[in-house]
Amino acid sequence: xxxxxxxxxxxxxDAMLALDRQLCFAIYSAAHAFNRTxxxxxxxxxxxxxxxxxxxxxxxxxxRTVKALGEALHLDSGTLSPLLKRLxxxxxxxxxxxxxxxxxxxxxxxxxxxxxxASAHGILMEIGKASGCSAEELGALGTALxxxxxxxxxxxxxxxxxxxxxxxxx
Amino acid sequence: xxxxxxxxxxxxxDAMLALDRQLCFAIYSAAHAFNRTxxxxxxxxxxxxxxxxxxxxxxxxxxRTVKALGEALHLDSGTLSPLLKRLxxxxxxxxxxxxxxxxxxxxxxxxxxxxxxASAHGILMEIGKASGCSAEELGALGTALxxxxxxxxxxxxxxxxxxxxxxxxx
DNA sequence: CGAAATCATATTGCGCGCAATTGAATTTTG
DNA sequence: CAAAATTCAATTGCGCGCAATATGATTTCG
Numbered sequence: 355x356x357x358x359x360x361x362x363x364x365x366x367x368d369a370m371l372a373l374d375r376q377l378c379f380a381i382y383s384a385a386h387a388f389n390r391t392x393x394x395x396x397x398x399x400x401x402x403x404x405x406x407x408x409x410x411x412x413x414x415x416x417x418r419t420v421k422a423l424g425e426a427l428h429l430d431s432g433t434l435s436p437l438l439k440r441l442x443x444x445x446x447x448x449x450x451x452x453x454x455x456x457x458x459x460x461x462x463x464x465x466x467x468x469x470x471x472a473s474a475h476g477i478l479m480e481i482g483k484a485s486g487c488s489a490e491e492l493g494a495l496g497t498a499l500x501x502x503x504x505x506x507x508x509x510x511x512x513x514x515x516x517x518x519x520x521x522x523x524x
Numbered sequence: 525x526x527x528x529x530x531x532x533x534x535x536x537x538d539a540m541l542a543l544d545r546q547l548c549f550a551i552y553s554a555a556h557a558f559n560r561t562x563x564x565x566x567x568x569x570x571x572x573x574x575x576x577x578x579x580x581x582x583x584x585x586x587x588r589t590v591k592a593l594g595e596a597l598h599l600d601s602g603t604l605s606p607l608l609k610r611l612x613x614x615x616x617x618x619x620x621x622x623x624x625x626x627x628x629x630x631x632x633x634x635x636x637x638x639x640x641x642a643s644a645h646g647i648l649m650e651i652g653k654a655s656g657c658s659a660e661e662l663g664a665l666g667t668a669l670x671x672x673x674x675x676x677x678x679x680x681x682x683x684x685x686x687x688x689x690x691x692x693x694x
Numbered sequence: 695c696g697a698a699a700t701c702a703t704a705t706t707g708c709g710c711g712c713a714a715t716t717g718a719a720t721t722t723t724g
Numbered sequence: 725c726a727a728a729a730t731t732c733a734a735t736t737g738c739g740c741g742c743a744a745t746a747t748g749a750t751t752t753c754g
Contacts, residue, residue, distance in 0.1 A: 370648055370652075370659075371580070371583065371641070373662060373663060374648050375581070375584065376663070376670070377662050377663075377665065378576075378580065379580075379597075379666075379670075380665070380666040380669035380670045380673065381554055381555050381666075381669055382555060382558070382577065383597075383598050383670075383673050384551055384555075384669040384672055384673040384676075385551050385552060385554075385555035387598075387672075387673040387676035387677050388548065388551055388676065390676070407548060407549065410541070410545045410548065410549075411545070413541065414542075427549075427553075428553050428557075471541075475540070475541065478540055478544050481544065484675065484676050485675055485676060486675035486678075489540075492547050493543060493546070493547075495547065495550070495668055495669070495672065496543070496546040496549075496550040497546075497550075499550035499551055499554040499669075500549075500550045500553075500554075502554055502557075502655060502656075502657060502665065503550065503553050503557040505654065505655055506554075506557035506558065506561045506654050506655060507560075508656075
């Protein structure tokens, strides 16, 4: 059926594989490039990139539970528990059991953790220069990526307060 | 000096921190969202996402050294060596010492590795649907991300065949 | 009230990702 | 030609990232 007729579809599939490769590589290696760019700037402070993300989140909203942090960062306790212990050991945060509900652990910034916010501005300048993009471009890129990530996540997460979806379940 | 004069600059810095947070989170979580989306599709084949990226690269160019693969994927031997051993154990690739230069190891696709390319097309369709973006949008996003990653990398890598840079060294 | 279900965090196991080191092969140099 | 420098791959150690499981604490229900 597709012996030598107009445009066999194998090339089309290959083109799609090429597109897949391009986007997979692009996101994968952009994330790692970010990581590698931040690393030498964070190292003097004894911080890793994921730990810096936790601080970024806490600078916006201090005193949150592990669960709340995990939802903001899309990370589970398996990742956060040891990470937060290390952040505590470095003196950036404090972990205190909620007296009212002993299941929960409250994460709060220490003085050192709050002071680090000032240093972050300097780090930020370096990244801005390294990226070679304007603030507008970076903002637009962030928006596009967030939309993409949200779409992908919608496949996996149980629709938190979105559509009523299937009311018949259970 | 900046007691109540026109527009103190603390808010501006905070706005930049917010931008930083947005882009850091966006790339970070887009990468993880990709990972999580591919995982259930690759699991039946006994593949991880980084292993799939290696296959994508080999489908384009088979029979390459570990070093060449590492340059294409921006990964070093510390990551690739164990990963390639697992890919060999799963039967997707073969690792053979180069007879001419015994330092090098050639990575080649097995029959199973080549056959997997066909299944990849099906996986691709799923991702396309999950992303909720058109091929054009995904392509544009990939291009923007690649440019960003290249800019970031330019800070770290010693300019491979780019500008002559500093000819005086050594 | 008390057993069962649910919830929040911690732990374990495995696969990256990367810096630093090692070991063997090859090239460069004296 | 032999010693030194370089190159390629593998190994080690540590920090994620996530699934699966474990451990208490709290809520729900009978």
